[in-house]
Amino acid sequence: MSQATSHSSLVFDLLSPASAQDAQPIFHRLRAQEPIHWSPQLQGWVLTRHADISNALRDPRLVAGPMTGQFERLPEAARTQLLPLRDAVNMWMGHTTHEGHLRFQSLLKRYFTPRTVENLRPRIQAITDTLLDAAAAKGGSIDLVQELAIPLPSSVIAEMLGVPLTDEYMLQRWSRDLTAIFSAFDVQQLLRSQQSVMEMMNYMRDVLAQHRRAPGENILEVFVRAQAEGLVSEEEILSNCALLLFAGHETTARLISKGMLLLFQHPEQFAKLREDASLIPQAVEEMLRYGDVVGIITRLTVAPVELGGQAMEPFQMVYLALAAANRDPEVFADPDRFDINRKPSKHVAFGFGSFYCLGAALARLEAQVFFETLLRRFPHVRPTKDTQPTWESRPPLNRELRALPVEL
Template identity: 50%
Template sequence: MTWVPELNAYLVTRHADIVAGMKDRRLANANMAQGLRRLSPAEQDELLPLRASLDMWMGHTNPADHVRFQQLLKRYFMPATVDALRPRVRELTHELLDAVAPQGRMDVVKDLAFPLPANVIAEMLGMPIRDRDLLHAWSRDIHTVFQIANLAQLRRCQRSLLEMQDYLRPLLAERRQQPREDVLSTFAAAEKDGLVTEDEIVANCVLLLFAGHETTAHLIANGLLLLFQNPEQLDLLKKKPELTPSAVEEMLRCDGPGGSVVRITTEPVVIGGVPIAAHQTIYLAMVAGNRDPEVFDEPDRFDVTRTPNRHTAFGMGASYCLGAALARMETDECFRILLDRFPDLRPVDATPDWHVNSPFQHHLNTLRVELTGRH
């Protein structure tokens, strides 16, 4: 635990303190809307629609509303429900690889890591196939709210977010008249029972469409790079594909998509023996806690057989990621198929093409590979 002037916040790096912080109800979510409050009054007024939508996002509401949304969506993200999606995830993975196999090369980020989970979550929400290319463009702009952004970026973010919400409203209207087996229909039924409003529905569908593919996409791309950087582990995984679930957990630990979470103290607390006043910002740096030598043997070693693996990549307690089982399943299927079809694939570029989002998080802009071996 240390005070970091550059962040104007406390930084928590020990695994035990991070776990405790995630479970402590005195630490409130520091939602993205708080960053908007640093703008001038006129700029805040201009971005009021963005802030209003963010305030309705699950995980950024009050605890009661967070639980309400989780209960509505829980059945779609239970392990048993997610397992039923495996055949469709396999089909989508093969389709994406079939499209690039003739060229003998692909950009893993553009051709596989992003479109696979985007197609899955879009199908769960009932988004037509013809419109799914829009999702990536919208998501690129909306991702700004997780970064230190300037006014121009926030304006683009607001524009894309509102476009996405406007796109979803007619789909929701269709589900009111003709329900299907998808998330939008569940929301429509809940709206009829007075459990949720239309504005809450479209705001949280934006969150699901965005978060439901961004995080998994980064996990797939970063995970493959880890395998390239540790060829003995890649060889082991190819020989023993049954280790894939364990390998996914190690990818989450070593370079998962969630580098940190930010909390605000609602009252004085003590973390790691350090007293902290109310209304202070705290960064829980999972990227550091997941390499805590008090918890993980040889923490800097990437080991696809590591067990136990008590990483915090998906959060803890009430803040545990609703889509964790879905992300695990998609990544598991993706790697099994990719390494089976192209066992000799290798990177084209010697240096990773990183984009740094924050002091604790990065993702790959591109990951070009040669597709060699079986097809």
């Protein structure tokens, strides 16, 4: 069992925009030569092998929480400024203690049942049709990311939380700031994230009060009943509503936008999908595996841990490269080939074990309805001529698709 060391035969600039633009070559080299890699730059471990990442995701000694590890490295003055953000994030499901995570997961499982999710299909279909109608009415080029991929899941999760759709764009602005919590190493950016989290919680305080005056069968009702049973506090409800408004649409938006780009980049696969819509569910799984929909997530060791023969000390950051695990040749044949006929898929885009994403079925349904409807109504959708996708670097080793011009 080897000990933690700040020395490595492999040296990478993991925070550069260039590495974020194309992380797979770095992942391939790390997975082959040093699958559990100590990064002096990140002051943490980077894991790239499917087996190690799966084991880490189910190990209760590794807890989620991007603020926990980053926070202690900041100057004292910055830590004081960011205390409200740390306290809010540490109440999030998936970012609290292991016991706290299981408590919230148990509560929300009451809502995210297969029947509840499937019952959302007509509403998802209606929102998809409305968005496509508006896009078609514009004529010419549209931005698939901003006009379709983001509004669809954000509208769905907003309705599930009792949020008026008229406030959707404000929620999207807040969500962009929350994304930085998972990658920002800049105090000013974290302060902007903190401001947005506080604004979201105050906003949800009013929405929650309105729900109590006129209850409905939605996620808020699950929380209200749990609070009456003494299972959650008011602040926990507000903090987790902010999380759900953010996390409830970000992954699906990435899945739809990056999935569409993959089809453009692999025309032979796109042709198969046009010819046989029954392939859409497994095509969505391949988009999740191949498309780097979730690049890296963080964990913090809270006790001595051994993973893959490597000893890790308490309170060390661990970076789980899900995008690397999803290209592991030990698990996937020809992993760098995008193949919508691939099945079954053991990808970890939605996590694993007790940290498996509660909204996975909803994200799959939203993406399936979107692609089914788009290809039925606009089978000749194509990239806008003489334009390129717009990317935003999100170090370490991740990037966001911000614009994808298309013609319906």
